[in-house]
Amino acid sequence: MPPAAGTLSSDLMEVIAARRAQARMRAGLAIGLTLGFGAITGWTWALVWLALYGGLQAVEYFLLDRRTPPTWAALALLMTNGVVFGAFAAAGPLRDGVFGLACWICLLCGGQLNSALTSQKSRLAFLAASSPFAVYLATIPFVALWLGAKIHQAIALAAAAVLIIVFTHMIWRAAARALTAESEARARAEAADAAKSAFVAMVSHELRTPISAILAGAAEARGARSEGARDSNLELIASSGRMMRALLDDLLDLSKIEAGRMGVETIAFDLRRLMLETVRFWAPVARGRGLTFRLEGAHSLPAWVAGDPTRVRQILNNLLSNALKFTEVGAVTLRMVAAPAADGTWNIALEVADTGAGMTAEQMGGLFTAYGQGSDSVARTHGGTGLGLNISRELARLMGGDLTASSAPGQGSTFRLALGLAAAQAPIQTPVIATAQTGLRVLIVDDHEINRRAFTLILQGAVDTIATAQDGQEALDTLALERFDLVLMDLNMPRMGGLEAVGILRATPGPNQRTPVIALTASAGRAEVHLCLAAGMNAFVMKPVEAAELFHAIEAVLDADPAVAAVA
Template sequence: MSPSAATQSSDLMEVIAARRSQARMRAGLALGLTLGFGAITGWAWAMAWFCIYAGLQAFEYFVLARRTPPPWAAVALLVTNSVVFGVFALAGPLNDGAFGLCCWICLLCGGQLNSALTSQKSRLAFLASSTPFALYLAATPVVALWLGAKPHQAVSIAAAAALIVIFTHMIWRAAARALTAESEARALAEAADAAKSAFVAMVSHELRTPISAILAGAVEAKSARSAKVRDSNLELISSSARMMRTLLDDLLDMSKIEAGRMGVEITAFDLRRLMLETVRFWAPVARRGNLAFRLEGAHSLPAWVEGDPTRIRQVLNNLLSNALKFTESGAITLRMAAEPCPDRTFALILEVIDTGPGMTEEQIGGLFTAYGQLSDSVARTHGGTGLGLNISRELARLMGGDLVADSAPGQGATFRLSLNLSLGEAESPADTALQEQTGLSVLIIDDHEINRRAFTLILQGAVDPIVTAENGQDALAILARQPFDVVLMDLNMPKMGGLDCTRALRAAAGPNQTTPVIALTASAARSEIDVCLAVGMNAFVMKPVEAAELFGAIERVLDAHEATVAAVA
């Protein structure tokens, strides 16, 4: 049996099963029709009809409870029910003339509508149950002529009968489409819920792994008897923390994409250097896996361009990471091409090509779906959230490009990132010697002691003195009596948050009224950044904070502050 025939048979059996549950209701309806129309059809005819029709319902209710009929028997059952039902109405015009004909037409209309409403799942069931009613309606003009109707009256009755049949079919189609759409929506919702549940379970597992490693590494590092063992445990802690940050970054990026809050920035950067750094990062990983790492077309790239280097690097890292995960032997190729376009723009094509197992068309179709991976074994074997490719495609499209995949089983896979970038101007080299400066005073304001200790560890040696406060109120008291070069401000704190604290600092005269304030935030939403700048903050750093990002932000705000002071002087 073909898949379509099997589906039709399954749908037909669903209609039959639903009809069985309505058998007693149909028997009760038959009794009401017998009592209501018996005087028109004749009581003897009505009682005989009731016995036959009720017997059919009893057969359907009791016999079909024990066994499922074959499709041909189910169709025959539906046809027989409709034929018997229509026969009852036929006695109306035979016994009571034109009035009986009206009653017959009304009953046939009811039968047609019932066929449409009880057979939405199966076209075969609808045709089997409605066709007898359609034939009865087709006979109404003939019966009308037999009763003495004029030809034009018979034509009008025929037109009305045809409209009834057509409208009934339209009603069935609309109901069937609505039922199909509802079923598909329910299936998609259930699949999405199942995928999200599996995703949450997987993320819980993925987070437990680095947390366990951090706890174990911390215990071992504390009791280590040699510097080598301590360094090894510290490296374990650092690697686990980076793993957790990757997971959290994926979750945050996905939530921002779903909320429509993800954004990209345009800045000048060295494209060739970005590619070189990416290759330098992943080449050792490929060598450890006994894979060749090839670079093609680097000479065609322009140097300085305008775009979002962070997001381009993120997409590339995702693609190369996946390629290395799924390629056991052979090579990974990063192919680059740039085609000049008018108005100082060019089309950038970056391809990541692997020699892995490849994918089917079905797998490619679900490749960029959120909360999913090609199989459960992928998460168990390689880890990860399964969000990387979905996030990468969304980022590519936010940057005005796209990300597509091309593959076949046994032939590896090619992921193609296409972007349109503008040519940029080289920036003047920045002074990155903050770590060598001394005498800088910093106030760290955060309600979590762990964060205050972490920021202190990052800054100690480069900044002195370092003062901490756990909320905005305590910070204002410190800022009123002691000058600082930089203030690191958390946003969400008890008693007084970072935004209110900054407003109060800028509004009141004091030694730190113009001191640069850097926001420490877990959100990169443009709206929240704008609010931070509007209240008087000078920059922001995303949590979890990395040393290079924090030092870079401090250096930028200090340079800007010195330039402002010099301009005023």
């Protein structure tokens, strides 16, 4: 698509404005040319030309200081400069023959090159500035014939003139493209910086909200006069903690995606059960907002498939959360379509449709980009970082599928998750006979005192004895002296980290060589899990730790067989 007229004029004016800053340089160049070529052209003509060209530069300098010329005047200004500049050495052939002609050609080549390098921003400016030099070069063969050159010599000069004109245009094109690419790269970098700055400010706001609630809840709980008031404040603290964890999970997922370290797993899972649990979770939320929550096509789903149930649930939760958030009246529909493929897999389509306000084409264009939301008012009204849809689409594509959207203002929005999942068999359930755990001794290893106190609060009343250590070396010293039933081990600690400590523990005979160890990690990616298991740990729990998840992991390593514990 050709540039708009306004853009062409704007680019031309940028070149004209830049010329004013170069006026002194051009005046100095004119003096140098007068001194260098004066003996060839004749001093009288050289001084006349210097006065004419210098006066033109002075007029241009003071004129551009007061007003911006119209387009026709700007083009005329550039052409006049070219005509006057190129005319200087035209007297050379008249006074000094062939040598004077060579000097004129050199001057014209320099003028052509200068027009290409000073007009990169505008094609109009380049054509206006270089046209006089092209006309002068076209007369060179005829001047040579007038001086007595032979026809083949004139033809050679004509070919050289054409090459000079063509090469000058090529130089201008290359310089203009480089300038355009640089400008676009700078604009993209500035836009990315602005978006990330806005994102950082948004994250700061999103973190301050739950932190303020936690501080307020803690202060109120300390002075609460009734058990009900204290419980209410404690629930506020817990809700704020879950809000912060969700935010940190999004940031961690985004960093993994950008670093190319995000992975998905493939395990057998009950798709129908996953959908049922999702519906049970979100149906009360819909009712609380006065919305209808519809379910369509559940009968078409296969029972057991192979894929990543955690990531499927994450995408669905994000889509349903957004649909309920942005729908004031009407309904949210979860539509499920499944069809068997020829290769034995299932083509699954999960659609979340709402009756909300819908989106414009501009909003749709930035819907799946990171560091952004549909508008600033979205962040102010509904909160959030705007990462959910970007992460969801990346997860869908990592699983071999895709996430798409369709919407129009006033017509609601529909998000469609398409996945290809292999059929799977239900795993054989091995009954596990639970045994009561009494008199448990647990060692908590973490370099942060707040974490040690938090885990102690969680475990109080559930275990008999709790000991703590602040790094891997201190933990090994304690484990060499006392027998423990379980170790909760942080991974990143000063002096000695958890992986190194567990490696030494498993390799050294002692009372706790085979004691189960649960890793406490801020990242439960596939690589981190493999490192934990390879070091000899039995399970892992992701920080921030929820009590239910911690107790589930403890039950897994204490009650199940080693094979089950290793993947808990």
